[in-house]
Amino acid sequence: MGGSVLERFDLDGRAIVVTGGGRGLGRGMAHALAEAGARLMIAARTQSQLDSTAEEIRARGGTVATFRADVTDSKQVDALVAACVREYGRIDVMFANAGGGGGPDVDFWEYPDDAFDHLLATNLKSTFYSCRAAAKAMVEQGGGGVLVATASGTALRGNRNFAYPTAKGGVISLTKSMATMLAGHGIRANCIVPGYVSQTDPKDDQEREQRAQRGAFIPSQRLGEWWELGPLAVFLASEASSYITGETYIIDGGGLAGGLGPIKFRPRHEW
Amino acid sequence: MPKAKSSFFDLEGKRALVIGAEHPHGAAIARAYAEAGADVALAALTADEAVMRIRGVQREVEAMGRKVSTYVMDVMLGKNVEVTMRQIVKEMGGLDIVASCPDLFLAKPIERTSDTELARVMQANFNSQYFVVRHAVEEFRRQQQPGRIVLVTSVLGERGLPNTTAYAAAAGAVVNLVRAAAIEVGPDRIQVNGIALGWMDWMQDRLRPDDEEAQRAVRFIALRRRGRADEVGPLAVYLSSERATRYITGQIFPVDGGLLQHL
Numbered sequence: 001m002g003g004s005v006l007e008r009f010d011l012d013g014r015a016i017v018v019t020g021g022g023r024g025l026g027r028g029m030a031h032a033l034a035e036a037g038a039r040l041m042i043a044a045r046t047q048s049q050l051d052s053t054a055e056e057i058r059a060r061g062g063t064v065a066t067f068r069a070d071v072t073d074s075k076q077v078d079a080l081v082a083a084c085v086r087e088y089g090r091i092d093v094m095f096a097n098a099g100g101g102g103g104p105d106v107d108f109w110e111y112p113d114d115a116f117d118h119l120l121a122t123n124l125k126s127t128f129y130s131c132r133a134a135a136k137a138m139v140e141q142g143g144g145g146v147l148v149a150t151a152s153g154t155a156l157r158g159n160r161n162f163a164y165p166t167a168k169g170g171v172i173s174l175t176k177s178m179a180t181m182l183a184g185h186g187i188r189a190n191c192i193v194p195g196y197v198s199q200t201d202p203k204d205d206q207e208r209e210q211r212a213q214r215g216a217f218i219p220s221q222r223l224g225e226w227w228e229l230g231p232l233a234v235f236l237a238s239e240a241s242s243y244i245t246g247e248t249y250i251i252d253g254g255g256l257a258g259g260l261g262p263i264k265f266r267p268r269h270e271w
Numbered sequence: 272m273p274k275a276k277s278s279f280f281d282l283e284g285k286r287a288l289v290i291g292a293e294h295p296h297g298a299a300i301a302r303a304y305a306e307a308g309a310d311v312a313l314a315a316l317t318a319d320e321a322v323m324r325i326r327g328v329q330r331e332v333e334a335m336g337r338k339v340s341t342y343v344m345d346v347m348l349g350k351n352v353e354v355t356m357r358q359i360v361k362e363m364g365g366l367d368i369v370a371s372c373p374d375l376f377l378a379k380p381i382e383r384t385s386d387t388e389l390a391r392v393m394q395a396n397f398n399s400q401y402f403v404v405r406h407a408v409e410e411f412r413r414q415q416q417p418g419r420i421v422l423v424t425s426v427l428g429e430r431g432l433p434n435t436t437a438y439a440a441a442a443g444a445v446v447n448l449v450r451a452a453a454i455e456v457g458p459d460r461i462q463v464n465g466i467a468l469g470w471m472d473w474m475q476d477r478l479r480p481d482d483e484e485a486q487r488a489v490r491f492i493a494l495r496r497r498g499r500a501d502e503v504g505p506l507a508v509y510l511s512s513e514r515a516t517r518y519i520t521g522q523i524f525p526v527d528g529g530l531l532q533h534l
Contacts, residue, residue: 158493158532257431259533260470261488266433267378269476271388 008240011038015088016237017080018042019071019130020098022049024199025150025229029095032230033237034062041084043067044098071098071126074133081133090141093237094134096171097150099123101164108162116163123167127174131189135182144186148236149175153195153252157259172248179246188245190236195252197224217263220253279515280508283308286363287511288356290314290344290403291372293321295473295500296423298328300370303504304511305331309368310338312359316373316399318343338363346373346399349406356406365414368511369407370421373399376476378434389437396424396441397448404452408461417460419511422449423503426467426527442467446523453521462520464510469527472497493529502526 016033020026021042027049030042034057042064044050050066057064067083069076084091100122103115131147138145154161155168171191178189196218202208215222232251235241250256282304289301292313301311313328315321325341332339342359345351360366375395377388400422411418427435428442449465456463470478470492478485478497489497503526509515510524525531 154534157534158529159534255534259491260426260430260432260530261491262484265482265484265488267477267479267482267485268434269376269378269479271377 009036009234009238011036011234011238014038014092014237015084015090016040016093016095017084017091017134018095018097020044022046022053024226025194025197026097027053028227028230029097029233031057031227032234034064035060036234036238039088040064041067041087043069043080045070071130072121074129077129078133081137085137091134091137091145093146093148094130095148095233096127096130098126099150101161103161103163105161119163120167123164124170127171131178135187138187139185146237147178147187147189148233149191151191151193151248153193153250153256156256175248176246183245190244191248192229192232193248193250194229195224195255197226197228199226218253218255219258219263222253224251224253280512281308282508282512285309285367286365287368287370288312288314288359288366289370289372290346291316291374292328293324294372294374296468296503297372299500299504300372300507301328302331303508304368305335305337307508310363312340312342312363314342314344314355316344316346346402347394349402352402353406356410360410366410368419369403370423370507371400371403372423377438378477380434381436384437392437393441396438397444400445400448404448404463408456411461412459420461420463421466421507421510423466423468426469426525426531428467429531449523450521457520464520465523466503466506467523467525467527468498468503469525469530470497472499491530491533493532496528498526498528
């Protein structure tokens with residue numbers, strides 16, 4: 001092991017794809033990865049969001065290219081990885097981050113096929129497509145690399161809005177299997193599990209107040225900020241995590257550590 | 272009592288020891304074992320009103336036509352667990368099942384929890400279980416027979432709550448004691464499993480009736496109500512039945528109405 005511990009966080013010149021990189025948590029990760037020295041290929045469906053994020057990153061001296069892709073279509077995902085290899089000569093890290101919630105609020109037995117299929121495609125199949133395409137390219141370039149998927153804390157508990165957590169649970173499981181299957185090729189696979197994290201800065205005081213109210217139910221007494229996933233992304237992409245694979249990194253302000261009662265529930269029972 | 276249709280859960284001819292039978296969950300497990308056909312030894316943890324409580328359980332079990340005897344076992348002392356367990360095995364003519372149900376709750380901020388309090392919470396809730404496993408294993412091995420051990424702990428072994436650092440840590444220790452012991456004694460056909468209790472209706476020490484937040488905590492339970500003691504017994508029977516759970520060991524099973532599924 002050479003160099004200082006801080007050097008192990010360097011991403012100097014690493015070619016990194018971030019799906020869902022135009023906004024929200026993907027945007028937060030892209031900013032941090034660029035700051036650590038990565039060369040980025042950010043992908044999303046909405047070109048305008050990609051452009052504005054890329055502009056922000058370049059304004060801070062980062063290297064970034066954009067690729068418009070719908071990650072529920074494996075051909076477009078393959079093209080995205082090919083574009084990264086074309087642009088930077090290789091792919092070192094895939095952040096399979098794109099995803100999204102939603103779905104109808106109906107009784108379980110009324111839940112329609114198309115909504116379930118859609119949420120599985122957006123969150124689970126997209127992760128599979130992204131990691132498969134990246135792994136193939138990584139093996140072709142001689143092995144080594146990192147896959148990082150974004151799951152959700154909702155996957156670890158019961159939820160009425162179940163299709164999204166179900167898909168994200170699949171993402172966690174997929175991560176573990178990828179870690180096992182790809183370790184022989186020097187490819188690590190880990191998973192980020194965000195709790196309640198805001199997708200943007202608050203628009204106004206009203207939104208700030210709403211967030212403060214929601215945050216009151218979390219042990220840290222606030223929601224996470226969209227940029228707080230950045231350092232975790234850098235850690236998992238870099239050599240700082242060289243012996244870490246198959247793991248789920250929860251970033252939730254302590255939410256999943258508790259949950260047995262309201263936040264103000266502090267039993268007192270002394271002898 | 273109607274005859275059970277399935278013989279999977281039959282404990283006929285089995286000899287079970289329930290430690291901490293003065294607690295509602297201990298008493299419920301003892302009753303359930305007896306209903307399933309086992310003879311039971313009831314051990315109170317202290318030689319005070321706990322003895323009166325297990326006498327009450329004794330009468331109920333007697334009324335079911337099972338053999339039942341009562342003991343006092345000071346689980347704070349390994350030697351006492353050893354000696355009392357030995358005596359029980361001799362008097363029952365063998366032992367097949369041990370369920371252990373200690374519960375000493377303390378809820379106090381960490382900075383005010385004294386060395387003595389921490390030691391006592393660990394001794395009462397964790398060391399006790401350790402001693403029980405150690406000497407139950409000794410007895411099962413001596414008999415060269417399979418054995419079942421069921422340790423009752425709390426969902427606080429999986430999650431945190433303010434003011435419960437000592438108690439939650441002890442529960443967490445029990446959770447991994449179950450796993451480690453199961454692996455170690457599995458080759459001797461001894462199975463060790465755990466039951467993790469959620470918010471139960473007798474737990475007024477943690478869900479105080481005058482504490483509004485404690486009442487709100489009940490809404491965190493998927494079933495929207497506290498658990499009852501009689502809802503613990505069947506799981507203990509399942510985990511102690513030779514035919515039902517021959518291949519299950521080292522696992523923790525919550526009886527919590529879905530509390531652990533709350534985000």
